[in-house]
Every structure is written in structure tokens, then in C-alpha cells.
Amino acid sequence: MLDAALKTQLKAYLEKVTQPIELVASLDDSAKSQELDALLRDIVGLSDKVAYSRNGDDARKPSFAIRRIGTDVQVAFAGLPMGHEFTSLVLALLQVGGHPPKLDDEVIEQIRNIEGKFTFETYFSLSCQNCPDTVQALNLMSVINPNIKHTSIDGALFQAEVEARQVMSVPTVLLNGEVFDTGRMSVEQILAKIDTGAADRAAEQIKAKDAFDVLVVGGGPAGAAAAIYAARKGIRTGIAAERFGGQVLDTMAIENFISVPHTEGPKLAAALEQHVKDYEVDVMNLQRAEALVPADDDGLVEVKLANGASLKSRTVILSTGARWRQMGVPGEDEYRNKGVAYCPHCDGPLFKGKRVAVIGGGNSGVEAAIDLAGIVAHVTLIEFDGKLRADEVLQRKLRSLPNVDIIVSAQTTEVFGDGQKVTGLAYKDRVGGDLHRIDLEGVFVQIGLLPNTEWLKGTVELSPRGEIVIDARGQTSVPGVFAAGDATTVPYKQIVIAMGAGSTAALAAFDHLIRTSAPAEVKEAEAA
Template identity: 75%
Template sequence: MLDSNLKEQLKAYFAKISQPVALLASVDDSAKSQEMLDLLRDIEGLSDHITLSVTNDDARTPSFAIARTGTDIAVRFAGLPMGHEFNSLILALLQVGGHPSKEEQAVLDQIAALDGDLVFETYFSLSCQNCPDVVQALNLMATVNPRIKHVAIDGGLFPAEVDARKIMAVPAVYLNGEPFAQGRMGLEQILEKVDTGAASRAAAQLAEKAPFEVLVVGGGPAGAAAAIYAARKGIRTGLAAERLGGQVLDTMGIENFISVLHTEGPKLGAALEQHVKAYDVDIMKAQRAEALIPATEPGGLIGVQMAGGAVLQARSVILSTGARWRTMNVPGEDEYRNKGVAFCPHCDGPFFKGKRVAVVGGGNSGVEAAIDLAGIVAHVTLIEFDSQLRADAVLQSKLRSLPNVEIVTSAQTTEVLGNGEKVTGLTYKDRVSGDLRSVALEGVFVQIGLVPNTEWLKGALALSPRGEIEIDMKGQTSVPGVFAAGDATTTPYKQIIIAMGEGSKAALSAFDYLIRTPVPARAAAE
């Protein structure tokens, strides 16, 4: 099943396995079971530490456990972990096989100290770029703490379970049989939910940190670039973010990142994190800013209050909080989120195979979503508010060539309809005639642009009518010592490469501010 080149690469990786690993397969006579066995046999042949046996000890077939022989440490995959989950499989083999994780020791100690029996189930789709982060985090937890169990389930192979649990979006995580979380989560966020004292301990640790010379708030392309440029100046740099990589993690194909012909958001996000970690940057993950506290005197310390209550201080601050998907703000949208209302066609599209869906939005992302979905679903209705689509001509041409796509322009979505459990349709207003019309469908994919993550800054500095942080050509905001970069600002053209340039510029401007602004005598004495 694996080609010779890949086998050679994996053989080199598996040389790092130091503990005996048993692959325990549960199979039936289906083609998928045979395919899974072929994969496991290939893997067994790549390391003397790996053995395969058919045990049929699990109710889900096809599935297999990866177990450390002679211990209670194991993880399980139900289905065939290919596509985006292939890396999850390789990491699980290495970690169960004794290869140490790169996570900080304090995090590993926190996992090991968790008390109680925790059984996690994660439903994923092979096309979901958000799922591996969750699967890999929970797999790691299971290899560190034997009282934690995790099974990653390919929803496409177990439709009865998906239907019974009314899952319409991935990743969907269950803990001890009950819903636990939906959507992308990092290890720190998972630990915060299961470790009730984690938030207060994290807040106490933040409060004890000495002031930074540059504090970057936000971990996307702009924030990562700002942190790298600041750290290269040899000054004390901190980066606080909900997740490193930011919204780029939710992006599938990237083909306009100059010098890189093609990459994917999660890969770029991981590269950003590794680049930041290569410098002396104090990285504070799973941290959400809630208030900006300007300095009380020129050159004084600026405060950023975090969600846990702690206040981080710095002589200069770079805001790079990015943006999030804009919502329609119509009745039914929130009620049916993850019950038919979705934002990621790559992640959730497979759950609508053979069904009728709508895409709201006629820009590039909306048209791309409609094209992708048309290859999976029975029919796509694309709804655009404007009188014409706004996507690039080449995308429009491709869309119009598809036989199962209908394009509706001059249409204002007014409501998402449902039966209490899932979406059944939507209504829109014909902006020409004024008539209200209904469309029967089972999914609505919202693709209407971005809204900046700046609500917490209202009243603290100048924002545009769209909520963007107003900056000058150097990235300076209306507050001295506070700079901003990326999609949260008034900089036009929200692109990854532009955000990186703006983040770099903001860091250079912050450094220039620091060397030209005297430290107040009182602060210097402290």
C-alpha cells in the first residue's frame, strides 16, 4: 500500500522507536478492513519493534490499537488514517514506541498528573485540516497518562454512529460518552477544559512575569513575524496568543505565498511556530486578551489584561489579533451551527455527501467552496448579496461549468430554517423584486469574509467604522508605544504575505520607539 520511497522515509523515522509496539487489528471481510491490514503489514515490516496481530477485540471494524507491549499505554484508530491523519498515525507510532514528545516538560507533567479515567472519542474526516491537531493532542495525552484513552474515528466509515450522535461538523470530541468539544483545539485548550485548576495556575504564572520590551498579542503570520523580528534585536520579547498560526490554520491550499508553489495552512502554521521557537521568545499559548491599559506617562509600561485576570506589561505592544469568519447574523444561524451551518467546506463537506447545500458568499472563498462541494454533494446553491459574483474570473468560469450548481445573485439571506435538530433550508429576499423565497437544503456554508478580532479594544484606541485598528505607515496606533499589524488593521488586502511584512514592520517600528523613548525615572529605578 505504501510506495517504496515512503517506506524508506518511514523506516528512518521508525529507527527512533525504542519500546515494543503491538498493532492490534479488529477486522471483518470488508474491502476497508483488507486495505487497513495491508497498511499495517507494510508498517510492521519497517521496524523490528513493531508486531501485528488480528485480535478482533473492538466493536468498531475496521479499527486497530497501537499499544506499548506490557503496559496500559495505547491509542486506537477506527478507520484508515490516511490523508491529513497520516501524520497522526506516524506520531502515534513514535510516541507509543517511546520516542519523546517535543512538548514542554511542564505540559507533560500536567498531563501525567491528571486524575481519573478519561475516555476520549474524536470523529474526524480525512479531508479535515483542523482534525489532526485534536487527534494528535489527545493521542499524546494517552501515551503520557495510561488512565487516558483515545480513539480517533473516521466518521465516513461509521455513518450510523455519526447519525446517532447527530454529528455534522468535525472534529467532534466526546469524553466518557458525552459531548466535550467541537472544532480545532490545541493541547493547552484541552488541558484547560479537563484540568479545573489549570486556568488559575496559568494566570498566576502570567502575573509573575517581568515586563517585556515588546509584547506581541496574536500568533498568526503577523504576530509570528513581529516576534521573530523583535527577538532578533536581542530585546525581551513575549508572544501571547490563543493559538499559534492563527486563522491560517483554517486555510486549505495556499498557492500565492511567494517562493512556495503550494502549501497548506496547518503546515505553514507549524512552520511559523517552529521559527518563533528558534528565538528567545516567551510564548504564552491559549491566552486571550481582554483589555489594553495604556501607559500613565510617556515611555511607561503598557498593560494587557488577559482572560484569566493576569496583566502582562511591556514597554511596547504589537497587536496582531487577526480576524475570524464573518457571520450572517440571521435567525437560526447560531442555533444550527455545527448542525448544518458550517464554515469549512474541506472539514465538513463529506458529511453532506449526496445532499443539497447552499454557499452564502460570492467572493473567491465562496466560489471555491461551491466548486469543492459540487464534487461531493447533490446540489449547490450559491447565494450572493451583490448583483454579480466578486470572485476571480477563472473561478467563476469553473463554477458556471458545473451542472449541479445554481447561482443566485441580488439575494439577501434572511433566515436559516431547521427542525430543531438540523438545517432544513433557508430563506432569502430577492433584492430586485422584494420577494421572500425558500430553498430546501441540509447544509449552509457561510463564506462572507472576515471581521477583525478587536471588540476588546473599543474605547482604548482608534478603530475604523469596520472595527479595524487604525495605523499609520509605520504600524503605529493612536496610543504611543502600541503598534498593530495584519488582518486586524486598516491595511488593505488581507493576505498572508502582507501580514508577515506588516508584522515585521511593526516590530522594527517598536524597536525604533524603544531606542528613542526615555524610560521614566521611576520605572528605571524599579
């Protein structure tokens, strides 16, 4: 099952196992069960601390549990955790085997102290780059606190179960049989939902913080670069992010990051976060900014957060990024994650053998249609303009596929459903004015980005597109407030450009600090 190189790597990892573990499989006569059996036998052959049993009684087949012998600590997988989930398998083996988790002691203690019984199930797809974070977070929590149980389920392999439970996006997490959340989740995000006092404690901690010299709002490439450049100047730096990594977390393949021929979004996001933490940066994750208050007589800019706390700083760098643009038509919100999706790599396998539409004829839309055509029964690509806007090489590939239709000069007007899931969409012919309906089960929206700047209206100057207007130094219309990345008027929304813009904004903020007088309280302290 595993090639020689992968076995060598895994054997080295398994040397970190300190407590004996057992792999308990539930199998039938299917080909997938045979593959899982081969995989587990390969693993057992690499470590004398790993045992194997085929006596599992899980109704899902193939499936297996990783159990710490003599305890009730275990992690379970239904399916073969390969592809993006192979890392989840390796980490589960190590963590159940006693290898210490890479978490702050405070977070580990918080997990241990959670009371109650929690049975989580996570549906994933092997092509989903968002799923491993959620799977790994819940696996880790279940190892730390045995009252938390977790099973990861390959939705493409257990399609009848997926349809019965109406799972139409991944990752989808169920808690005690009910939908808990969808989308990528970190340990901190999960804790915030099940530990009801976590948000209030975080708000109190934030309220007690002293003012920063540079406060970065947003944790994507621009924000990470800004925080690193500011911290290297030796000044007090903080970063408040709703989701560290930002949109990079939702990016599949990155092949234009100079000097790195290929990487994936989650890997780059993890590297960004680790680089930031190598410096003395106060990282405040899961914090959503709601208002910006320009500096008053005290010389401090204030950022108000959704949890009721506020942060103050002599300078602020706004790097709140962008999000997928929605169609804004009836039915879109109602059927989000019930057939309306925004990540073809993640959710595509759930639509195997079905009919779907892709909205958007740029590079993202055409790439999505090409990828989906290899999974689903039929793809209809709908483009508002009179022609596709994607690169010619992508258009040629798309037109060569037999199960793809292309409709241009078409305006999507409504998404239809039966109350539970998508059943079709309507579009208007922009040339003749006729209305048409297409029967299908999925709609993948790929129509560009929308800057996350609504909370700044009336405070800083925004372009007609809602982007923060900046000059060559990243300065906004508000003194001491700078901005960088996809939320700004920078013409090209690229990771490498966002990093450069974040660095520029940090250097400009530092220049602003050394050219302006210190806050009043600092002057008074010096006088004393």
C-alpha cells in the same frame, strides 16, 4: 497500499521505535477492511519491533489499535488514517513505541498527574486540515497517561454513527460519550478544560512577570514576525496569543507564499511557532486580551487578560487578526456545528450525498462550492450582489458543474432546523422582493472576515469596519501602541503582507523605544 517512496520514509521513522508494539485489527469483509489490512501489513514489514494481529473485537470495522506490548498504553483508529491523518498514524506508532514526545517537561508532568478516567473519541475527515492537531494531542496524552483513552474515527466511513450522534462538524471530540468540544484543539487547550486548576496557575505565573520592552498580542503571521524582529534586537519580548497560528490554522492550501510553491496552513503555523521559540521570546498561549490601558506616568502600556491577569510593556504590537464573518440571521448561532459550517474542507465529507448551500460569491465561496460539488448531492450558491465576484476561471469551473445552482441578488434571511440540525434556509430576492425557502441539510458561510478588535473600542482609533487605523509605520492613535496584520486598515489581507506589516511594526516599536526615555523605575535604579 503504500508506495515505495512512502515505505522508505516510514521505515526510517520506525527505526526510532524502542519498545515493541502490536497492531491489533478489527476487520470484516468490506473493501475498506481489505485496504486497512494491506496498510497494516505494509507497516509490519518495515520494522521487526512491530507485530500484527487480526483478533481485535472492536465493534467498529475496520479499526485497529496500536498497543505497547506488556502495558496498557494504546492508541486506536477507526478507519484508515490516510490523507491529513497519515502523520497522526506515524506519530502514534513512534510514541506508543517509546519515542519521546516533543513537549515541555512541565506539560508532560501535568498530563501524568491528571486524575480520573477519560475516554475520548474524535471524529475527523481525511480532508480536514484542523483535525490532525486534535487527534495528535489526544493520542499523545493517552500515551503519557494510560487513564486517558482515545479513539479517532473517520466520520465519512462511519456515517450512520455520525448521524446517530449528530456530528455535523469536524473535529468533534466526545468525552465519556458526551460532546467535549469542536474544532482544533492543542494539548494545552485540552488540559485547560480537564485540569481545572490550570487556568488559575497560568494567571498567577503571568501576574509575576516583569514588564516587557515589546509585547505582541496575537500569534498569527503578523504577530510571529513582530516577535522575531523584536527579539533579534536583544530586547525583552513577549507574545500573548489566544491561539498561536491564528487564522492560518484554518487555511487549506497556500500557494502564493513567495518562494514556497505549496504548503498548508497548519504546517506554516507550526513553522512560525518554532521560529519564534528559536529566540528568547516569552510565549504565552491560550491568553485572550480583554482591555488595553494606555501608558500612564510609569511609561508602561497595560494589557488585561480574560483570566484576570495583566501584562505590562513599554510598547505593544496588536496583531489579533480576523475571523470568519457571520450572516447574523436567526438560526445561524443555534445551528452552528449542527449544519451551519465555515470550513468546507473540514466538514464537507460529513454532508456526502446531501443538499447544501454556500453563502458568498467571492473566491472563497466559489472554491467552496466547487469542492463540495464533488462530495454532496447538490450545491446552491447564494450571492448578495447582482453577480459573482470570484475570479473568472473559478466562475467558469463552477458553471460547468451539473449539480450546482447559482442565485444572485439574494439576501439570506433565516436558517431553519428541527431543533437538532439544519433543514433549510430562507432568502429574499433583492430585485423583486419575493421570499423563498430552500430545503437542505447544510449551510457553508463564506462571506469574508471580521477583525478581532471589539475589545479595543474606545481605546484606539478604529475604522468604520472595525479595523485598527495605522500609519505607514504601524503606529496606532495611542503612543507606544502599534498594530499589524488583518486586524488593521492594511488594504490586502494576505499572509505575506501580514508578515511584512508585523516586521514593520516591530522595527517601529524599537525605534520608539530608543527615542523615548526609560520608565521611572529604571531611572531610579540607574541613579542608585
